[in-house]
Amino acid sequence: MNVLIFYGLNTKVASAPPLGKFLNPTTGIWQNEMDETVNGEISINGLKETVSVHYDELLIPHVFAQNEEDLYRTQGYLTAKHRLWQMEFQTYAAAGRLSEIVGPDAIDYDRQQRRRGMVYGAEQALNKMQKDTETYKLVEAYRDGVNSYIGQLQTSDLPVEYKLLDYEPELWTTKKTALLLMYMTKMLAGYDSDLEYTNALRLFGKENFDLLFPDFFDVNDPVIPKDTDWSYIDIEMPEAPTEKMPLDSISETLDKPHPDNGSNNWAISGKKSATGNPILANDPHLGLNLPSIWLVMQLSTPNHNTMGATLPGALGVISGFNSNISWGVTNATRDVLDWYKIEFKDESRQTYKYNNRWREASLKIEEIKVRGGETFLDSVIYTHHGPVSYDRNFRYDENGRAGYAMKWIGHIGGNNQRTFMELNRATNYNDYTEALKHFIAPAQNFVFASKHGDIALWVQGLFPNKWKGQGKFLLDGSNPEHEWQSFIPMEFNAHTKNPERGFVSSANQHPVDESYPFYVFNDGYETYRNRVINEFLASKENITINDFKSLHNNNLNLKAAELLPYIFDHMEITSLNDEEKQIYSQIQAWDFKNEIDQVGPSIWDTWYDELYDMTWDEFDVEGTALDEPFNYQTIYLLKNRPEHRFMDILDTEKQENSRDLFLKSFKRAAQKLTNWKSKNGNYYWKDYKATYAGHLLQALPAFSRFDLPIGGGRSIVNATSENHGPSWRMIVEMSDPPRALGVYPGGQSGNPGSKYYDNMIDDWAAGNYYEMHFITNQIKDTKNMTTLTIKPSR
Amino acid sequence: MIAGFVASFSITLKKAAVFFVPFFAILVFWSFYGLVLSSNNNFILAKRIASLLYLNGNPYLLVLVTGIIGGLAAGIAAILGKQLKTLNQTR
Numbered sequence: 001m002n003v004l005i006f007y008g009l010n011t012k013v014a015s016a017p018p019l020g021k022f023l024n025p026t027t028g029i030w031q032n033e034m035d036e037t038v039n040g041e042i043s044i045n046g047l048k049e050t051v052s053v054h055y056d057e058l059l060i061p062h063v064f065a066q067n068e069e070d071l072y073r074t075q076g077y078l079t080a081k082h083r084l085w086q087m088e089f090q091t092y093a094a095a096g097r098l099s100e101i102v103g104p105d106a107i108d109y110d111r112q113q114r115r116r117g118m119v120y121g122a123e124q125a126l127n128k129m130q131k132d133t134e135t136y137k138l139v140e141a142y143r144d145g146v147n148s149y150i151g152q153l154q155t156s157d158l159p160v161e162y163k164l165l166d167y168e169p170e171l172w173t174t175k176k177t178a179l180l181l182m183y184m185t186k187m188l189a190g191y192d193s194d195l196e197y198t199n200a201l202r203l204f205g206k207e208n209f210d211l212l213f214p215d216f217f218d219v220n221d222p223v224i225p226k227d228t229d230w231s232y233i234d235i236e237m238p239e240a241p242t243e244k245m246p247l248d249s250i251s252e253t254l255d256k257p258h259p260d261n262g263s264n265n266w267a268i269s270g271k272k273s274a275t276g277n278p279i280l281a282n283d284p285h286l287g288l289n290l291p292s293i294w295l296v297m298q299l300s301t302p303n304h305n306t307m308g309a310t311l312p313g314a315l316g317v318i319s320g321f322n323s324n325i326s327w328g329v330t331n332a333t334r335d336v337l338d339w340y341k342i343e344f345k346d347e348s349r350q351t352y353k354y355n356n357r358w359r360e361a362s363l364k365i366e367e368i369k370v371r372g373g374e375t376f377l378d379s380v381i382y383t384h385h386g387p388v389s390y391d392r393n394f395r396y397d398e399n400g401r402a403g404y405a406m407k408w409i410g411h412i413g414g415n416n417q418r419t420f421m422e423l424n425r426a427t428n429y430n431d432y433t434e435a436l437k438h439f440i441a442p443a444q445n446f447v448f449a450s451k452h453g454d455i456a457l458w459v460q461g462l463f464p465n466k467w468k469g470q471g472k473f474l475l476d477g478s479n480p481e482h483e484w485q486s487f488i489p490m491e492f493n494a495h496t497k498n499p500e501r502g503f504v505s506s507a508n509q510h511p512v513d514e515s516y517p518f519y520v521f522n523d524g525y526e527t528y529r530n531r532v533i534n535e536f537l538a539s540k541e542n543i544t545i546n547d548f549k550s551l552h553n554n555n556l557n558l559k560a561a562e563l564l565p566y567i568f569d570h571m572e573i574t575s576l577n578d579e580e581k582q583i584y585s586q587i588q589a590w591d592f593k594n595e596i597d598q599v600g601p602s603i604w605d606t607w608y609d610e611l612y613d614m615t616w617d618e619f620d621v622e623g624t625a626l627d628e629p630f631n632y633q634t635i636y637l638l639k640n641r642p643e644h645r646f647m648d649i650l651d652t653e654k655q656e657n658s659r660d661l662f663l664k665s666f667k668r669a670a671q672k673l674t675n676w677k678s679k680n681g682n683y684y685w686k687d688y689k690a691t692y693a694g695h696l697l698q699a700l701p702a703f704s705r706f707d708l709p710i711g712g713g714r715s716i717v718n719a720t721s722e723n724h725g726p727s728w729r730m731i732v733e734m735s736d737p738p739r740a741l742g743v744y745p746g747g748q749s750g751n752p753g754s755k756y757y758d759n760m761i762d763d764w765a766a767g768n769y770y771e772m773h774f775i776t777n778q779i780k781d782t783k784n785m786t787t788l789t790i791k792p793s794r
Numbered sequence: 795m796i797a798g799f800v801a802s803f804s805i806t807l808k809k810a811a812v813f814f815v816p817f818f819a820i821l822v823f824w825s826f827y828g829l830v831l832s833s834n835n836n837f838i839l840a841k842r843i844a845s846l847l848y849l850n851g852n853p854y855l856l857v858l859v860t861g862i863i864g865g866l867a868a869g870i871a872a873i874l875g876k877q878l879k880t881l882n883q884t885r
Contacts, residue, residue: 020867023860025827029843030860033835160839164846702846753839 017164029163031156032753035059036081039786043793044077044148046141050792053078054775054785059748059756062298062307062775062785071301072138072315074790076145076172079295083312083750084149085159086291088169089696091176091313094118094183099370101165107368111378112254114366115389117411118186120382122178124413129178135418139174142315146172160752161697180313181417185410187286189442189461190257192337193523195250195404196627198474202247203621211637212629212646213472215522216514218636221531223332223445223459223506224494226513233492233517240467241481246341246474250404251623252395260714260724261286262526263330264552265447266505266533267455269498274542278734280449281548282319282328283726285719288693290704290758292746294319294728298775304425307740307774309728316420319730321740323776324427324451326732329444330506332459335521336409336441338470338484340385340477347400349381349391353478359384385477386411405477407484409462414440429454429497436460437490445506451734457504458495459511463488466519488518503537505530507717527632528558528715545741548731553767554717560604561592563635570642571662580670594718596686596711605688605713606672610665611638615658617650631715685711691720693745693761695752699723703752708745710765729769737776741769800875812876817869825861832857 022028038055049066051074056062061078065071079087092098096113098106113119130136150169162168201209220226267280286293294309299317308320319328343353344361351358361381368376381388383405390396391403415438422435432448436458439446443461448454464471464484475482494512496504509530512520536551537543568588576584583603590600615638616628628634637644642658649656649664656664673683680687686709695703712718712725719725725745732740745764749756763770775781832840832853840853849855 019863023824023828023856023863025824025831025860025864029839030828030831033832033837033839035835700846702842751839752842753835755836755838757838 018166021166022163027156029160029753032160032163032751035754035756036749036751038788041789041791043791044073044145045793046144046148047073047790047792051790052778053788053790054778054782055788056773056785058296058760058770060296060298060773061788062300062773062782064300064775064778066301068138068301068303069141071299073141073145073148075297075299075310075315076142076147077149077790078145078297079310079312080146080149080172082748083291083295084146084169085161086696086750087146087172087176087180087312089161090183091179094122094179094186096366096368099368099376101167101371103371104373107370107376109255110368111366111376111394114368114378115380115387115394116186116190116254117387117389117406117408118179118182120364120387121185121408121410121413122175122182124411125181125415126175126178126413128413128415129174129417132415132418135415135421136174138315138421139177139417142177143172143174159750164697177313177315177417180311182410184311184314185442187257187261187442188331188444189333189336189409191259191261191333191523192256192335192339193627194335194337194339194471194473195248195253196625197472198245198247199249199621199624199626200619201473202249203624203626204618208646212633213522214633215520216510217522217525217527217632219527219531219632220510220513221527221534222513223457223509223511223530224496224516225499225501227500228494228496228512230516235465235489235492235517237517237519238465238467238470238485240469241479243476243479243481246476248341248474250390250396250625253625254389254395258287258724259524260719260721261331262333262508262719263328264505264507264529264533264717264719264726265328265330265445266503266537266551267326267447267449267457268503268537268543269455270453272502272537272541272543273733274544275733275735277451278449278453278455279543279545279548279731280321280326280328280447280455280734281552281729281731282330282447283552283719283729284319284329285725286727288691288720288723288725288727288745290693290695290746290752291750292727292744294744294746295748296742296744296772299424300775305774305776306424307772308730309742309744314420315417316424318420319728320424321732321738321774322424322426323737325423325432326449326734326738326740327423327432328447328730330447331508332443332445332461332506332511333508333523333525334443334461334463334511335466335471335523336443336461336463338407338475339390339404340383340407340475340482342381342383342385342388342403342405342477344401344403349400352383354384355478355480361388383477385483404474409441409443409464412440412462414438414462416440428452429456432456433458445511447504447506449732449734451736451738454498455504456495456497457506459493460490460495461493463493463518466521468519470519472521492518501538503534505533505537507533522630524630526715527630529717529719532556532558532717545731545733545739549741549767549769551717552726552729552731553712555594555711555713557592557594557601557604557713557716559631559635559715560590560608563608563638564590564592564604566639567662570659571666572659573663575663576667579674580667583670583673584666594685594711594713594716596684596709598685599683601685601711601713602683602688603669603673607666607669610668610672611661614649614661614665615646618646689713689720689722691725691765692723693758694723705758705761708761708765726764729764730772731769737774740772740774742772743769796871812872813869816872817865819865820868821861821865824864825857828860829857
């Protein structure tokens with residue numbers, strides 16, 4: 001009996017931490033009740049010369065090294081010092097190894113990562129990086145820096161999450177940096193709906209499909225302005241083949257990245273700026289997590305001095321500025337993930353059909369180690385297209401002779417690490433374009449501003465040169481004409497420099513208008529944020545940093561503003577009861593701003609959700625994966641095709657039109673709101689939206705922050721929804737030296753026991769910013785800072 | 795735990811004291827140590843861990859639970875030590 005008690009106190013029982021170990025004050029969580037040490041002297045193995053790290057009041061490290069190798073070695077060390085658990089956990093997730101830490105519940109997730117070829121893609125990228133010896137040397141230095149930190153860790157210093165889950169960190173490898181970049185690539189370029197569209201095409205026919213999912217909306221305010229001249233593009237466009245596409249059916253597709261993953265960025269030229277200096281801004285929209293996705297640092301050598309947001313696990317600054325230029329990224333979505341139907345010769349699946357012959361496939365056996373259980377083995381077949389993600393063992397119920405192979409840009413080795421390192425050192429527009437050459441995926445709209453007065457925007461990624469319609473649906477894996485025939489050369493990617501209108505911007509909208517010669521597939525392009533941003537910038541002169549702050553925090557709900565007036569004009573309100581009348585008058589009084597103290601946004605949100613679901617009830621088909629049409633097109637159809645057959649609700653005898661839908665959905669929404677109100681009090685947007693920043697362990701409440709008082713919402717410039725939004729907000733004025741402001745919903749420390757874990761959240765929610773102390777003179781500019789001196793070990 | 799085991803093996807105590815002396819000793823030691831570490835940091839982590847362990851976010855309760863768990867382990871180890879000692883003596 002006694003032995004059992006010790007077993008319980010020192011070993012994990014199911015998902016509870018081993019309590020004795022966990023609460024022991026000499027080794028357990030009590031040891032984590034502190035902030036990181038940010039002064040004094042330490043030494044790191046392999047360092048060539050002394051490095052000075054100045055910490056400011058936000059715990060941002062300002063690193064001054066004498067050479068590149070020392071710089072990145074130190075970046076690795078410091079990133080591990082502040083965010084070790086996060087770095088490790090994210091790369092375990094990318095590699096499909098979560099079952100090793102948390103047990104069998106993660107097996108399905110891990111299988112998906114393996115079947116997506118996440119590790120395969122990381123290996124390809126690693127191969128590419130290794131060929132670039134200059135960059136690779138630095139990636140190795142980063143790795144060694146991380147491992148120096150891990151090497152000096154005592155059990156008592158382990159981050160809390162290790163103690164909670166009862167495991168220890170393993171050594172960092174260069175492959176893990178590649179995996180971290182794959183993690184971001186999946187987040188931003190891993191979305192597709194090809195199989196869902198194939199199902200929709202089969203169910204509704206081409207005419208309806210094209211109406212519901214048009215290549216261009218009737219309104220377009222593209223990233224690259226409309227009047228851009230494309231005549232310099234003289235390349236041959238591929239022609240669509242005449243054979244039909246396979247019209248298969250699938251019931252459940254792979255988990256997808258968050259559809260709102262996107263961002264805003266913009267820059268104004270000197271002539272539009274009150275000070276005459278260009279100003280640039282960037283706010284990436286990602287999941288609101290703790291620890292934050294970003295870690296702010298200043299990285300400096302005698303040759304370059306840069307500052308901004310970094311990604312724990314990768315080198316350099318990702319969204320930031322240096323002494324000469326600034327840059328930012330938004331997601332440039334395009335369909336770079338396609339599915340090919342594979343026909344195997346027989347059940348052994350050793351060969352598959354291609355170009356009227358049988359081509360050899362290869363087999364990879366994925367070993368998924370499971371904590372407290374048996375290793376799970378998953379056989380994944382690889383074709384020349386890519387891994388056969390869907391097959392008889394996973395979500396595809398055909399006989400053993402078929403499957404779907406994934407062709408993904410993420411599998412083509414890219415050296416985007418080099419792009420960021422070159423941007424960190426870039427001094428002008430030419431350096432910027434040179435840096436972009438290495439960037440393959442995830443495609444981004446790179447905004448640029450320099451102190452010399454240039455502003456620019458480049459839609460950069462490696463894009464397949466597709467025939468019209470290619471990749472919208474499932475493709476035929478045996479037909480060479482269905483392959484990606486070639487790629488668009490970088491110089492033909494859409495871009496603009498110093499446009500007439502005096503500003504550049506992007507908000508995940510359509511990159512171009514119809515005159516662009518290459519085929520660009522609309523996979524849900526933004527149609528609201530971009531118009532609000534462009535209207536704001538076009539209508540003002542003498543723009544200041546404060547204007548940029550208001551734009552970041554702009555809560556105008558353009559979507560509601562474009563539908564509600566139409567509804568108010570057309571909806572029949574005689575049958576509303578008293579409760580409903582009250583709610584109706586509340587929304588009629590709303591000014592279309594998603595502010596925290598308004599009830600209008602909550603009513604709109606609930607109502608629109610009901611309306612949307614009701615409109616697309618045809619998409620609720622048992623056993624068939626389908627994606628409903630985009631919001632913009634939904635609203636377009638409700639207003640312009642009110643009698644279309646899709647307006648009908650299938651379950652009812654009556655043939656509804658859009659007016660009926662408005663009323664029915666309103667009544668349902670009113671009911672929901674009334675219920676909510678009786679349990680929770682009045683539905684002010686702050687309480688209704690209930691924005692939260694969740695800890696990476698599925699928003700463990702003890703380590704998360706809830707009920708953040710911030711407005712905004714989807715398709716609004718302040719794109720903050722329930723658990724998603726501006727994960728970093730940066731504004732940089734290109735004065736000499738540059739002046740930068742930044743903030744993010746979290747804190748520099750990954751330790752929930754530190755006051756720097758979440759200290760910036762309140763300011764972020766309130767729309768405040770912090771001065772980013774860009775140190776140019778180590779003696780003058782470091783007055784209120786502590787210094788950690790890092791020396792080479794003997 | 796080891797301390798409790800060894801101490802009890804070496805120092806003879808009677809009956810209930812075998813359990814309760816080490817129990818209270820470690821309870822006080824662990825509680826006090828945890829309290830000092832945590833109050834230096836304004837109980838930031840203790841409040842979070844207390845809410846994780848269903849203690850309503852009360853850091854003092856966590857301190858107490860910590861003490862009790864440590865005490866229990868020590869007390870039981872001591873009993874084990876005493877039993878072993880008794881076994882030794884009867885040979």
